Amino acid sequence: MDGIQDGVAVVTGAGSGIGRETARRFAREGASVVVADVDEDGGHDTVEMIGDDGGEATFVRTDVSDQGEVDRMVQTALDEYGGLDFAHNNAGIEGDNAPLADDTEENWDAVIDVNLKGVWRCMQAEIPAMLERGGGRIVNTASISGQTGSGGAPYVASKHGVIGLTRKAAVDYSGENIRVNAVCPGIIQTPMIDRAQEDSAELLEQMTAATPAGRLGQPEEIASAVVWLCSDGASYVMGHPFTIDGALTVQ
Ligand SMILES: NC(=O)c1ccc[n+]([C@@H]2O[C@H](COP(=O)([O-])OP(=O)(O)OC[C@H]3O[C@@H](n4cnc5c(N)ncnc54)[C@H](O)[C@@H]3O)[C@@H](O)[C@H]2O)c1
Numbered sequence: 014m015d016g017i018q019d020g021v022a023v024v025t026g027a028g029s030g031i032g033r034e035t036a037r038r039f040a041r042e043g044a045s046v047v048v049a050d051v052d053e054d055g056g057h058d059t060v061e062m063i064g065d066d067g068g069e070a071t072f073v074r075t076d077v078s079d080q081g082e083v084d085r086m087v088q089t090a091l092d093e094y095g096g097l098d099f100a101h102n103n104a105g106i107e108g109d110n111a112p113l114a115d116d117t118e119e120n121w122d123a124v125i126d127v128n129l130k131g132v133w134r135c136m137q138a139e140i141p142a143m144l145e146r147g148g149g150r151i152v153n154t155a156s157i158s159g160q161t162g163s164g165g166a167p168y169v170a171s172k173h174g175v176i177g178l179t180r181k182a183a184v185d186y187s188g189e190n191i192r193v194n195a196v197c198p199g200i201i202q203t204p205m206i207d208r209a210q211e212d213s214a215e216l217l218e219q220m221t222a223a224t225p226a227g228r229l230g231q232p233e234e235i236a237s238a239v240v241w242l243c244s245d246g247a248s249y250v251m252g253h254p255f256t257i258d259g260a261l262t263v264q
Pocket of ligand 1: 027028030031032052055075103105127154155156197198200201202204206
């Protein structure tokens with residue numbers, strides 16, 4: 014994809030699932046990648062996979078609910094690779110999925126802090142570094158739960174919020190050569206979905222049956238959309254919530 018080679022990317026939640034595949038795809042397209050995650054084993058495994066593919070990556074333990082660690086993540090891109098061009102703000106947790114009135118404040122605070130405020134913290138740290146470089150590309154992971162009421166209340170609210178934050182950032186920085194977009198994955202086969210399946214053995218079948226494509230998505234299919242949104246091919250795509258869901262939400 015044009016415009017990715019020799020760039021520098023940070024990917025949060027890159028120790029698993031969608032983030033791991035985005036990190037690998039950036040590296041395959043010739044970017045150097047900062048792999049950020051709270052899960053150190055997962056993060057190191059991703060770096061090893063990228064190395065095995067012949068790519069360049071470094072791991073930095075990052076909890077996106079801690080501004081100091083987020084700042085250190087961006088500083089790692091500057092120190093190791095000399096700047097920052099691309100960011101995939103992707104770390105997220107599903108939280109508990111209770112009916113709204115049964116939900117707890119603890120669950121609300123935990124999910125909002127990672128999924129919504131985490132994306133805000135990351136952009137706050139990334140944008141100044143990108144302005145310094147003369148521009149950049151940011152993709153935030155929202156969800157079809159950002160466009161529907163499907164999922165726990167804080168999850169749904171956080172993902173609607175990510176789309177709003179993406180639009181605000183695009184309004185503020187599109188004129189300064191920073192393109193900001195979001196991806197809204199449908200049901201993607203990652204450890205997050207494996208965990209949901211543990212609670213209900215039939216869930217996978219139900220989710221597959223509900224998807225017009227007749228199958229769940231693969232993390233690589235989100236990764237390729239993220240890297241394309243960062244590429245020159247998407248040069249006039251700004252503030253867009255890009256749905257990738259096998260036609261789940263259009264039926
Ligand atoms: N899998 C799906 O069906 C699906 C659908 C829509 C949206 N999403 C979103 O995609 C993103 C990635 O999910 P996934 O399916 O790959 O899940 P996953 O659980 O496989 O990966 C999430 C990663 O985020 C990391 N993480 C969690 N909290 C963190 C924190 N505070 N700081 C840094 N890293 C943290 C985890 O350690 C993990 O490596 C999430 O934002 C999720 O909400 C997933």
